[in-house]
Amino acid sequence: MAEFTLPDLPYDYAALEPHISAKIMELHHDKHHATYVKGANTALEQLAEARDKGDFANINKLEKDLAFNVGGANNHSIFWTNLTPDYEEPAGSAATLLDESFGGLENFKKQFTAVAMGIQGSGWAVLGVDQGTGNATTFQLFDQQGNVPFGITPVLMLDMWEHAFYLDYLNVKADYVTAFWNIVNWKNVAERLDAAK
Numbered sequence: 001m002a003e004f005t006l007p008d009l010p011y012d013y014a015a016l017e018p019h020i021s022a023k024i025m026e027l028h029h030d031k032h033h034a035t036y037v038k039g040a041n042t043a044l045e046q047l048a049e050a051r052d053k054g055d056f057a058n059i060n061k062l063e064k065d066l067a068f069n070v071g072g073a074n075n076h077s078i079f080w081t082n083l084t085p086d087y088e089e090p091a092g093s094a095a096t097l098l099d100e101s102f103g104g105l106e107n108f109k110k111q112f113t114a115v116a117m118g119i120q121g122s123g124w125a126v127l128g129v130d131q132g133t134g135n136a137t138t139f140q141l142f143d144q145q146g147n148v149p150f151g152i153t154p155v156l157m158l159d160m161w162e163h164a165f166y167l168d169y170l171n172v173k174a175d176y177v178t179a180f181w182n183i184v185n186w187k188n189v190a191e192r193l194d195a196a197k
Helices: 022-053 059-081 092-102 105-117 173-180 186-196
Strands: 123-130 136-142 152-159
Touching: 022 059, 059 152, 092 105, 092 136, 092 186, 105 123, 105 136, 105 152, 105 173, 123 186, 136 152, 152 186
Parallel strands: none
Antiparallel strands: 123 136, 123 152
16 A cells, blocks of 8 residues: 655745745745655554454544545645745636635635635635536635545644744744745645646
8 A cells, every 4th residue: 555755845844934934944845745645654554454353343533544644645745835035926727716616816816815714713715616516715714624525625724733933923823824825826726627628
C-alpha cells in the first residue's frame, strides 16, 4: 500500500514574510503537516493489521483517524501551493470564475473572508468547484475533513487553525485573513480549476 509523504515547500520558509513568518512556516510544515502524514500512515498500518487479525472492534475509530489525518495531509498540500511570494492578480480561468460566480475579485474576497471569519473553532475556508456543473462555491471545512460536499473539488484553501497564524497574529484572525490576500497564488488556483473541469 502506498504511503503518504511530506511534500517539500515550493519556496523557502521566509519567502512569504511579512505576511507569514519563517517560524510559522517551519513549524506548520515540518511539525503540523508532518504529524498528519505520520498519522495517516499509522492509521493505514493499523487498519491493515486489524484486517489481517480479523479484529474489527476498533475499525470505526481507525477509519476516523485515517480520514482526519488524510484530510490534514491533503489540505496542507493544497494550501502550500495556493500561496506564493510572487503575487499576481487573477487571470484566465480564475478571473473568469470570480467574475461569473462572485461579481469579481473584491466581492469574492468579502465572501471568502466572511466564510473564514465565521469558523467556530478549527477549520478551513474553501473555494471549490462542482465537477458536474462547474459552479463555484465557498464553504467551511470543519476540522480537516468534516463536511466536503460530494462532487466539489477544492481549488483555494485557507488554514484557519490557530497553528497557522497565532505566532504572528495572536488572536486577531482578521489580520491573518487580510494578509492572506497578498500571497494567494492565483496561477495555482487556475491550474486547479482547469484540472477540475
